Every structure is written in structure tokens, then in C-alpha cells.
Amino acid sequence: MTELVRIATTGSVDDGKSTLIGRLLFDSKQIFEDQLVAVEDASRKRGTDYVDLALLTDGLRAEREQGITIDVAYRYFATPKRRFVLADTPGHIQYTRNMVTGSSTANIALILVDARLGILEQTRRHSFLASLLGVPHLVLCVNKMDLADWSQERFEEIVDEFRDFATRLDIHDLRFVPISALEGDNVVNQSERMPWYHGPTVLELLEEIHIGSDQNMIDVRFPVQYVIRPHRREYQDFRGYAGKVAGGLIKQGDEVMVLPSGFTTKVRSIETFDGPLEEAAPPMSVVITLEDDIDVSRGDMLCRPHNQPHASQDIDAMVAWMSEGPPLKVGAKYGIKHTTRWGKAMVKEFQYRLDVNTLHRDETSETLSLNEIGRVRLRSTTPLFFDEYRRNRETGSFVLVDEATNVTVGAGMITGEGS
Amino acid sequence: MAAVQPSHLRALESESIHIIREAVAESENPVLLFSGGKDSALVLRLAVKAFWPARLPFPVMHVDTGHNFDEVIDFRDRTIAELEANLIVASVQEAIEQGRVVEETGPRASRNRLQTESLLNAIDKHRFDVVFGGARRDEEKARAKERVFSFRDEFGQWDPKNQRPELWSLYNGRHRNGEHMRVFPISNWTEMDVWQYIDQEGVELPSVYFSHRRRVFERDGMLMAESPYLRLLPNEEVFEAVVRFRTVGDMTCTGGFESRAATVQEIIDEVSISRITERGASRADDRTADAAMEDRKREGYF
Numbered sequence: 001m002t003e004l005v006r007i008a009t010t011g012s013v014d015d016g017k018s019t020l021i022g023r024l025l026f027d028s029k030q031i032f033e034d035q036l037v038a039v040e041d042a043s044r045k046r047g048t049d050y051v052d053l054a055l056l057t058d059g060l061r062a063e064r065e066q067g068i069t070i071d072v073a074y075r076y077f078a079t080p081k082r083r084f085v086l087a088d089t090p091g092h093i094q095y096t097r098n099m100v101t102g103s104s105t106a107n108i109a110l111i112l113v114d115a116r117l118g119i120l121e122q123t124r125r126h127s128f129l130a131s132l133l134g135v136p137h138l139v140l141c142v143n144k145m146d147l148a149d150w151s152q153e154r155f156e157e158i159v160d161e162f163r164d165f166a167t168r169l170d171i172h173d174l175r176f177v178p179i180s181a182l183e184g185d186n187v188v189n190q191s192e193r194m195p196w197y198h199g200p201t202v203l204e205l206l207e208e209i210h211i212g213s214d215q216n217m218i219d220v221r222f223p224v225q226y227v228i229r230p231h232r233r234e235y236q237d238f239r240g241y242a243g244k245v246a247g248g249l250i251k252q253g254d255e256v257m258v259l260p261s262g263f264t265t266k267v268r269s270i271e272t273f274d275g276p277l278e279e280a281a282p283p284m285s286v287v288i289t290l291e292d293d294i295d296v297s298r299g300d301m302l303c304r305p306h307n308q309p310h311a312s313q314d315i316d317a318m319v320a321w322m323s324e325g326p327p328l329k330v331g332a333k334y335g336i337k338h339t340t341r342w343g344k345a346m347v348k349e350f351q352y353r354l355d356v357n358t359l360h361r362d363e364t365s366e367t368l369s370l371n372e373i374g375r376v377r378l379r380s381t382t383p384l385f386f387d388e389y390r391r392n393r394e395t396g397s398f399v400l401v402d403e404a405t406n407v408t409v410g411a412g413m414i415t416g417e418g419s
Numbered sequence: 420m421a422a423v424q425p426s427h428l429r430a431l432e433s434e435s436i437h438i439i440r441e442a443v444a445e446s447e448n449p450v451l452l453f454s455g456g457k458d459s460a461l462v463l464r465l466a467v468k469a470f471w472p473a474r475l476p477f478p479v480m481h482v483d484t485g486h487n488f489d490e491v492i493d494f495r496d497r498t499i500a501e502l503e504a505n506l507i508v509a510s511v512q513e514a515i516e517q518g519r520v521v522e523e524t525g526p527r528a529s530r531n532r533l534q535t536e537s538l539l540n541a542i543d544k545h546r547f548d549v550v551f552g553g554a555r556r557d558e559e560k561a562r563a564k565e566r567v568f569s570f571r572d573e574f575g576q577w578d579p580k581n582q583r584p585e586l587w588s589l590y591n592g593r594h595r596n597g598e599h600m601r602v603f604p605i606s607n608w609t610e611m612d613v614w615q616y617i618d619q620e621g622v623e624l625p626s627v628y629f630s631h632r633r634r635v636f637e638r639d640g641m642l643m644a645e646s647p648y649l650r651l652l653p654n655e656e657v658f659e660a661v662v663r664f665r666t667v668g669d670m671t672c673t674g675g676f677e678s679r680a681a682t683v684q685e686i687i688d689e690v691s692i693s694r695i696t697e698r699g700a701s702r703a704d705d706r707t708a709d710a711a712m713e714d715r716k717r718e719g720y721f
Binding site: 001002003004071072073074075076078082083085097100101104105225226228229230231232234235238240242243244271272273274283284285287298322335337338340393394397398399401406407408411 | 425426427429430431432433434436437440441443444467468469470471472473474556557563564570579582583584585586587588589591593594595606607609611612
């Protein structure tokens with residue numbers, strides 16, 4: 001059985017990210033002849049003397065004209081073991097917004113370092129963002145080993161330096177691979193030129209990293225998405241609550257509490273089109289029926305009575321600002337979407353802005369502009385039922401929407417209850 | 420407490436069902452575009468699953484160029500009847516007759532691009548605010564950058580440089596009157612996923628997807644079906660061949676190829692060794708320019 005795994009890659013033009021992705025796609029036979037011919041043609045037209053694999057997905061006219069990636073590009077590849085969704089984002093600081101987006105659902109972050117240059121400001125930035133967005137596994141690919149004499153010493157220097165820096169981050173699973181994306185060493189196949197390295201290749205890691213514990217399997221969280229009431233004779237009394245399990249293992253017969261009403265009842269059944277299930281876990285979409293006929297609607301949440309999420313109108317959160325429009329500031333009001341619940345929220349307090357390169361907290365700042373990240377306190381019109389983001393990415397995240405334009409302007413990761 | 424990871428098809432299915440429910444919960448008047456092709460058949464199947472045991476809570480719309488494979492129209496009508504769904508047909512023929520669009524001329528004339536007007540016209544007339552489509556990010560490079568919830572202004576236009584950020588599984592479907600969202604529940608599926616799922620679920624498809632004997636002629640390296648809608652160029656000749664079609668669209672721009680794959684499993688085998696994308700192999704409409712799809716999408720195409 002193949003698992004679905006989401007990867008986020010970030011990098012700049014020079015660190016060989018396109019080459020690495022190109023290799024992964026080539027070697028897993030995901031690039032088709034007509035795509036390759038089109039890219040070869042385009043590369044020739046632009047006067048580059050190598051096949052520029054970035055052209056494979058830099059599909060928008062503006063991207064081709066400017067030779068840059070301006071958006072998250074999604075690429076897909078598969079091996080017999082796993083099916084990968086790869087969110088490829090440009091690495092320049094002005095694209096922090098895209099990096100945040102690409103990392104938001106990722107299981108694995110792939111970050112590239114040029115072996116000659118070592119850990120740079122952007123390496124720190126990318127790693128910090130992966131950590132902030134709660135990506136559970138980080139793979140640091142030390143690339144261009146061919147230009148560093150395949151040196152074990154150089155590799156270990158970089159590993160040490162990165163480990164040192166990573167103690168300041170919230171990363172639990174950190175891996176290092178010395179590679180040459182250009183020559184293919186340790187990308188798919190083991191390198192013969194680095195016999196001192198006995199670990200897995202990049203693709204082997206992507207296939208092997210255990211992702212089963214990435215989702216919260218402890219705290220039962222079921223945000224109700226839609227109430228299903230069939231007007232059909234054979235299902236006359238059916239009343240089901242559709243949703244995607246956001247945490248924990250829900251079992252038939254479990255006692256559950258409905259928030260915000262606080263009523264408790266039991267799970268009568270877990271239904272799907274393909275038949276009833278005994279239990280459901282993230283990320284499954286199911287329909288739950290309850291023993292008692294109580295009022296439940298979209299935006300409500302089911303949980304276990306002795307393991308409830310926080311319920312509060314005041315939340316502290318790290319917010320990444322995604323809008324070119326007016327900056328976030330104290331007193332501003334936004335639409336907020338959290339799980340399946342919409343409300344309004346006001347910025348009550350600005351705590352600090354974070355320098356994404358140095359992790360320095362600037363407590364004198366009072367606004368967040370495009371690509372800036374900071375910690376704020378929000379007050380919402382109705383209570384939100386949430387967990388800390390680091391405990392649950394589904395119930396710990398929200399987006400802020402400009403109510404005048406309906407555009408999504410901010411992405412939030414809840415750090416706790418505001419008091 | 421390690422629960423078993425769902426298979427990638429189950430995970431994709433769950434994601435798609437979540438998207439469909441979310442779009443319906445946050446809209447007034449959704450509709451599902453159905454061409455009879457495998458991708459729209461898949462979206463329809465997922466939509467049925469999303470609301471089971473209730474019936475499909477929205478109508479299905481076919482943008483009909485009038486240049487259809489008979490087998491596809493049969494399939495469409497049968498599917499809609501089985502689901503007891505409501506079918507809306509947006510007719511390109513009618514748009515031509517009413518003078519809203521002008522038909523292309525010449526042997527390479529196609530009504531493909533004219534579909535945009537009929538689609539937008541129908542969205543406007545029925546006041547649809549969510550339009551489900553079967554586009555996938557892996558099929559074409561302009562589509563690789565499209566959001567799952569993709570905003571369209573009051574002219575139905577897509578602005579690729581000004582798309583809403585989309586994070587986690589938090590979709591923002593907010594829009595004003597007259598604007599609408601295109602929603603693509605199978606954005607993250609690949610052609611192979613679609614076929615594997617069709618195989619696993621026994622989803623029915625029009626017969627033109629499977630190997631059959633047909634009168635065809637060769638154009639631009641593709642085998643076009645003989646039909647009243649395509650005029651032969653001087654050097655073109657009709658012959659009989661065993662073919663199948665990898666995508667199903669308007670007959671004037673959908674090409675087939677020689678194939679013996681008569682079952683879904685044989686198609687999977689064929690797709691897994693294919694070195695050409697399905698659009699490259701079978702869609703004349705995407706060959707006109709490098710940015711052909713982006714240009715059509717900006718105007719409001721599916």
C-alpha cells in the first residue's frame with residue numbers, strides 16, 4: 001500500500017534545488033517526453049546551455065518572462081512505496097508568503113545548502129519557517145559535494161554548525177545527506193565517491209521517514225463541516241455530521257462532547273459511502289451519527305469529555321502576513337476562519353515582530369507587512385475551540401481575511417490562550 | 420496508538436470530499452461541471468460520496484459544443500438518470516444561433532474556445548457561485564499554479580498573479596454577488612491516481628476510453644475520429660484503426676491513438692509506460708502556444 005507524503009522544498013536559483021527536483025522526477029520517471037522537449041526548446045530560446053528544469057513548472061507567462069518562480073508550484077511523483085506531493089517554493093525573502101503556504105501541510109522539509117558556502121542566512125530562514133509551520137521532519141541536503149572534493153570533513157563541519165543552530169528551533173527529526181544533485185550522487189543512488197557516508201540517499205529518506213505519527217492521534221477533534229439529512233424514505237431518521245477527523249482516534253460507542261453546547265452523547269456509528277467503520281483517524285473524511293438527538297451544526301466540534309480543546313475568545317498566535325495591502329496593526333478587525341468556523345477577530349495587542357533571519361524579537365515594532373511574522377493577541381467575537389499549533393496543526397491554525405476585499409491576508413499559528 | 424496510514428487513494432479521496440463539503444457549506448448555489456470525461460466522472464463520484472446518504476445537493480452542468488462523441492452523451496444521460504440528478508446543458512450551438520459568439524471557420528475550426536462564453540453565460544443566468552471542475556495540477560503547467568478554491572471576478576476572469584494564499588485545509592470561499600469560485604477537488608490527483616481509483620471503485624466511463632475499432636484520419640500526429648464536424652484537408656485520408664482516447668472533449672480537438680487497452684487495468688499498464696502527457700498526446704487545443712491554457716483560463720475557461 002502506498003502512502004501519501006507531502007514535501008516542501010525551498011531554495012534559491014543557485015543552490016541546485018531545481019536540479020535536485022529534476023533528478024527526483026527524472027529518476028522516478030515523472031517527466032514526460034513532450035514536457036522535456038518543451039523545456040529543451042524553451043531553454044534554447046532563452047539561450048541557456050543546459051536544460052532549465054525550472055521551466056517545467058514555472059508555467060505562468062510572467063514567470064517565464066522574468067525567469068523566476070512567483071508562486072508555489074506543485075509537482076507530483078511516485079515510487080512503489082509512496083506517492084509524493086511536492087510543494088516547490090522560491091527561497092528569496094520576498095517569497096516568505098509562499099514558503100509558509102508550501103510548508104503548512106508538509107510532512108518533510110527539504111532544504112539545500114551549497115557545500116562550499118555552508119549555512120547561510122537563507123538556510124536559517126528556511127529552517128526556521130519549517131519549524132514555525134510545524135513540519136515534523138527536516139532533511140538538510142548538503143549539495144555540490146563534487147565542488148567540495150567529496151570531503152567528509154567539510155560535510156561534518158556543516159552538520160555541526162547546523163545542529164548548533166537547530167537547537168534554537170522546534171525540530172524533532174533532523175537528517176543530513178551529502179549529495180551532488182548535478183552528478184546524481186546520493187539523490188536516488190548511493191554515491192561511490194563518498195564511501196564514508198553510510199546513510200540513506202535523499203529518495204531513500206523520502207521513502208522511509210516514518211510519517212504515521214505526524215498527526216495527532218491522541219486528542220479527539222472532529223470539527224463538524226456539514227449536517228447530512230437525507231430526504232429519502234430509506235434514511236428518514238438519518239442525521240449525520242460530516243467532517244474530516246482533525247485529531248485522535250474516534251471509535252463507535254465513544255462518549256463525546258459537543259462544543260459549544262457541552263452536551264455529551266455517544267458515537268452511534270461512523271458512516272461512509274463504502275460502509276460503516278469501527279473507528280476513524282486523521283485525515284479521514286467521515287460521517288458521524290450520535291445516540292442522542294441534540295442540536296449540532298457546522299462549526300461545532302466533537303471531542304472527548306475529559307480531553308477538551310481550549311475554548312476562548314482570546315488567543316495568542318504567531319501570524320505570517322501575506323498581503324501587499326494595509327499592514328496588520330492593533331485595533332484592526334478581520335474575518336477569521338478556524339477549522340470550519342468563521343468569525344471576526346480584532347488585534348488586541350502587538351507583542352513582537354520576529355526577524356526571520358536572526359530570530360531577533362523586535363518589541364518596538366507595531367505592524368506586520370507582507371512577508372513579516374510576529375506574535376499578536378487576538379480577540380474573536382465567538383469562542384474558538386483550539387489546541388496549540390505545535391500539538392495539532394489542524395485545530396491550531398487559522399487564516400485572517402480582509403472583510404472589504406475577501407482576500408486572505410494572514411496565516412496564524414496559535415501559541416496559547418491569551419490571558 | 421499508531422493508527423494505520425490510509426492508502427494514498429483513500430487520503431486523496433478524503434481530501435477531495437473535504438473540499439467538496441467545504442465549498443457546498445459556504446456557498447448558496449453550487450454546480451458541478453460534467454463533460455463525461457474521466458476526471459469529471461471522478462469528481463461526480465466523489466461528490467456523491469461526500470453527501471451520501473443524501474442525494475447530490477446541486478445540479479450538474481454540461482457545456483455542450485454540439486460536437487460530441489455519441490458514446491459520451493449516452494454515458495452522460497445514463498449517469499445523470501441513475502443519480503436522479505438535475506442536468507443543465509449550456510449549449511454552444513444556441514450561443515452561435517443567438518449571435519453571442521461567432522463560429523470559427525476553416526478545416527481546423529473548433530468550438531473549444533467558444534465554450535467559455537456559454538459557461539460564463541450559464542453561470543450568470545443561474546447565479547451559480549461555486550463551480551466544481553475536474554482540473555488537476557499535474558495536467559498542464561498553468562494549472563499547476565491554480566488554487567483549489569480559485570476566485571473569479573464578475574467577468575469570470577482568473578488573475579494568476581493575484582491569487583489568494585491557500586494554507587492547511589482552510590479554504591476561503593468568500594466572494595461578492597456576481598463573483599464566483601471555481602473549486603477543483605482533485606487538484607492533487609495525478610492521471611495515474613485517477614485510473615487506479617477508477618479501477619478500485621469500478622467507476623463507469625464512456626466506451627471511447629477503451630480500445631475499439633473506429634474510422635479515423637491522421638492530423639498533427641493524432642488520430643482524429645471521422646465526424647461531420649471535421650473537414651478533411653487535401654492530404655488526409657480516412658482509414659479504420661483500433662484506437663482509444665486518453666481524454667474526452669470536443670471531437671474537433673480530441674485525438675486518439677492506436678491502442679489495444681480494453682480494460683482499466685490494461686490502461687493503467689499503458690499509462691505507466693507512457694512517455695507523453697495526456698494533454699500532449701491528445702489535445703490539439705493545448706498545442707497552439709506555450710501559454711495557450713493560461714490565456715484561455717484567464718478568460719474564464721475551465
